[in-house]
Amino acid sequence: MKKIDIGKKILIENEKYAFENILFLAERKKLCLNIISSPGSGKTTILVRTISDLKGKIKVGVIEGDIQTDIDAERIRATEAPAIQINTEGACHLSALQISRALKQLPVEDLDLIFIENVGNLVCPSAFELGEAGKIVVLSVAEGDDKPVKYPAIFAKSKVLLINKIDLLTGGQVDFDIEKVKADACKLNKGIKIFPISAKTGEGMDDWYNWLLKSVETNSIYQ
Amino acid sequence: MKKIDIGKKILIENEKYAFENILFLAERKKLCLNIISSPGSGKTTILVRTISDLKGKIKVGVIEGDIQTDIDAERIRATEAPAIQINTEGACHLSALQISRALKQLPVEDLDLIFIENVGNLVCPSAFELGEAGKIVVLSVAEGDDKPVKYPAIFAKSKVLLINKIDLLTGGQVDFDIEKVKADACKLNKGIKIFPISAKTGEGMDDWYNWLLKSVETNSIYQ
Numbered sequence A, B: 001m002k003k004i005d006i007g008k009k010i011l012i013e014n015e016k017y018a019f020e021n022i023l024f025l026a027e028r029k030k031l032c033l034n035i036i037s038s039p040g041s042g043k044t045t046i047l048v049r050t051i052s053d054l055k056g057k058i059k060v061g062v063i064e065g066d067i068q069t070d071i072d073a074e075r076i077r078a079t080e081a082p083a084i085q086i087n088t089e090g091a092c093h094l095s096a097l098q099i100s101r102a103l104k105q106l107p108v109e110d111l112d113l114i115f116i117e118n119v120g121n122l123v124c125p126s127a128f129e130l131g132e133a134g135k136i137v138v139l140s141v142a143e144g145d146d147k148p149v150k151y152p153a154i155f156a157k158s159k160v161l162l163i164n165k166i167d168l169l170t171g172g173q174v175d176f177d178i179e180k181v182k183a184d185a186c187k188l189n190k191g192i193k194i195f196p197i198s199a200k201t202g203e204g205m206d207d208w209y210n211w212l213l214k215s216v217e218t219n220s221i222y223q
Helices: A002-027 A043-053 A071-077 A096-105 A152-157 A178-188 A205-218 B002-027 B043-053 B071-077 B096-105 B152-157 B178-188 B205-218
Strands: A031-036 A060-066 A083-087 A113-117 A134-140 A160-164 A193-196 B031-036 B060-066 B083-087 B113-117 B134-140 B160-164 B193-196
Touching: A002 A031, A002 A096, A031 A043, A043 A060, A043 A071, A043 A113, A043 A205, A060 A071, A060 A096, A071 A083, A083 A096, A134 A152, A152 A178, A160 A178, A160 A205, A178 A193, A193 A205, B002 B031, B002 B096, B031 B043, B043 B060, B043 B071, B043 B113, B043 B205, B060 B071, B060 B096, B071 B083, B083 B096, B134 B152, B152 B178, B160 B178, B160 B205, B178 B193, B193 B205
Parallel strands: A031 A113, A031 A134, A060 A083, A060 A113, A134 A160, A160 A193, B031 B113, B031 B134, B060 B083, B060 B113, B134 B160, B160 B193
Antiparallel strands: none
């Protein structure tokens, strides 16, 4: 019982800062999306391509969460988008307090959209609200088609599922049943939007961009 | 400070059970290896192939850790090896207490080797000792070659690194610099053994099997 109480206390403390972030973003009418996945599913590559392809249409800033290094923030900055790197020094998820501090370092007034790239982890980040408008879960086809069933929490909580690296399916080297993943994700989460994409080749990215642009335009992810 | 104290208390409690597991395994001269990776790197496929290919040479039992489902234990049981499924119900790692209970359900006396397949997570399981002789970290080439630098703890603590899905490199569809990963892993962990493998095609598996067989024979992972 004690363990549950401690866990609850940490989550309640986190929610307090998450709510502050919601207010901060709402007052400024800025959209914020929290991207969650396993390590290596392609979160940073998706962001780099999205920012580059939508240049001139929307202004994007990024908060990068990593245990160590600023490799990802450097990749984002190469697109000329502002990026704040948070190093969690071992912690397995970002907290709302860290985001609250990072938001104050970003030029938020000049931006249309703020992406938070969470620490690579399909489990822990799903429990910590950061004040985002919605969560985006990324699943690479190389990870296998059983992931929604085995890691249901994040698929149940996300507004969008990006099925990435679909270019690997063309050679037949990877076994991955997209229809099974779609069905399993929809069973957990009826309203989830699913976009099969390749951030490497660009395949499928237009549907994702259209969803993003409409979300920014309406300042709402409920389309 | 309080947060650190709570974390320490949980880890110290865990170590107590881990030490009990070490004694339990040492008394019976059984080797136990703890396999850790991101979701979808191929842990279960590696185990299924290893158990099948070494049938008649060593007897293997498996403790399967998953948040939900018993898909993985079923895949192991299809090889006729005994498998105990632990469902963590949301928790992001296995604990030594869970392993202590599972060891009592396995026919340990009849086995030469016990694999623990941890929850798919490259971060949290690295902090929790389970009483294993050594940790095996699996990295799929689809996850990218920056992972040792970005998630150093598990690469620093593991005795073996299995670089899996190397069949994906032949088509040139995946960019992954094996030499960079080897160099980065060795920088973190001078003695780490590294085996590039494909559990799908069987490529490179013989070196891994030789290491395993010698470890079982000598009841030691220090070769």
